[in-house]
Amino acid sequence: MMAADTPRRILDAAADEFAERGLAGARVDRIAERAGANKQRIYAYFTSKDQLFDAVIEDRIEQLLDAVPFDAADLPGYAVRILDFNLAHPSLVRLLLWHNLERPAVLARLPQSVESHARKVAALRAARGDDDWAADRLLAQVLGLVHGVTLAPGPDLDRTRADLHRAVSRLVG
Amino acid sequence: MMAADTPRRILDAAADEFAERGLAGARVDRIAERAGANKQRIYAYFTSKDQLFDAVIEDRIEQLLDAVPFDAADLPGYAVRILDFNLAHPSLVRLLLWHNLERPAVLARLPQSVESHARKVAALRAARGDDDWAADRLLAQVLGLVHGVTLAPGPDLDRTRADLHRAVSRLVG
DNA sequence: GGTCACCAACTAACCAGTTGGTTGTCGTCG
DNA sequence: CGACGACAACCAACTGGTTAGTTGGTGACC
Known part of the structure; x- marks a missing residue:
């Protein structure tokens, strides 16, 4: 249904959530809601909360460095x-x-x-x-x-x- | 039973736990265990996890400043x-x-x-x-x-x- | 008798991760 | 052409473990 950039939206939403609350304080349900996406999509693309966190960093590190x-x-x-x-x-x-x-x-x-x-x-x-x-x-x-x-x-x-x-x-x- | 410095031991144990895991990542049961104290003593002295965290900071800030x-x-x-x-x-x-x-x-x-x-x-x-x-x-x-x-x-x-x-x-x- | 402490079990909520069932959109093959 | 499988996505409910905070009952000491 949604345009095919779901992983992108998840990464952005996760970046916001993690920036506010950190890894331990972030809630996966909240990330899903912020992304306007579904929770299982998160696990389908990123397998776990921890790996999602690392993926967010890897996604943003380039911005930070360059x-x-x-x-x-x-x-x-x-x-x-x-x-x-x-x-x-x-x-x-x-x-x-x-x-x-x-x-x-x-x-x-x-x-x-x-x-x-x-x-x-x-x-x-x-x-x-x-x-x-x-x-x-x-x-x-x-x-x-x-x-x-x-x-x-x-x-x-x-x-x-x-x-x-x-x-x-x-x-x- | 234990010498009357229970609040002190709780503060020290909490400082370690919070330093390692942060507020959201810390576990009250773990703090109790580390302090060799009882969980209810924590709530008797500090009323909540958040306030315990603040109390730890207030306890250590003097060390840091002076x-x-x-x-x-x-x-x-x-x-x-x-x-x-x-x-x-x-x-x-x-x-x-x-x-x-x-x-x-x-x-x-x-x-x-x-x-x-x-x-x-x-x-x-x-x-x-x-x-x-x-x-x-x-x-x-x-x-x-x-x-x-x-x-x-x-x-x-x-x-x-x-x-x-x-x-x-x-x-x- | 009041205070400090222990132990243990409990509650009520929360939360990561899962499952089942449904819809719509493709491209492909018969 | 059409139907069929593959895939991306949705919703909702569930599982199983965890966790902040509570309660009740016991002993020790002043």
Whole structure:
């Protein structure tokens, strides 16, 4: 009856539900309802709640990694762009936090994630002459900074952005 | 029968259980078992699972806020000491992450947390001549940095510490 | 006698995952 | 052409295990 994109609708609905409540707090019936789909379709396509959760992450991880192209030559600008992305997609941030807590080490084994990280480290090495370690550290620091600012953005967004830009500039000094 | 510290044992057991599984994933029976106590004692002292969770946070928040005394004159050292504390108490970090996701805005209303933050901002203003906004930003940035490093510490802890120290030094530059 | 504690069983709801029965839409083959 | 099987989808009810919260009955200690 419904157009043939049922798996797509299920993934979207599940992403919302999981972002709000996490894996343990999510309810499969609620996901089915939100998707305007049937519960058995969920199990037909994704076999279990846990696997559905992983499938949602795998579906969204690409958005997360590629939505903001990495720019080793302009880390401050990169940081600000990630901040803007995070603020525009708060549910993606929550989804990642949940996943990190409830499915530890699953993300670290996702090839897309590993490769993306490796590419960034390599780009940093090429652009700055750092060794692997230093590039890895710098990346973790920048992302941590962005994360901290994401969780507590001030009331004046422009100034928040400017302050973040300046902070990263100092880091890369 | 048991020594009269039953509420204490319940709080400790609950802290472990909640740190591992979160609010939705925790099981009250498991907490009772871990505490070597009886389930009704939990409800006698804490009335509900949710309130028990909040009580755990309120119990541990002091540890979190005061275990590492704030030093506005030595932010790099402060950051490193927080990192060490986080690495020594990973379950406290998880507890905070869970709470942030599952009980949003509860922490922001805890007077202890609010006052501690205000005190830090005031100390930063006094020590550096910043305005409220700048002090608030700087604090968020430093804590974000520490958090990022906490989640992805390199294999060489000493170097991780040194790199964090240098990073914060540049921030406060 | 009141408080703290134990044990054990209970309830009432909830929830992941299943099953059976039905409809509509294809493409295929007789 | 038509009917037949395969498939996607729906609804609804069910199973079996789990779980927050309760109750009743017992002992110990102050």
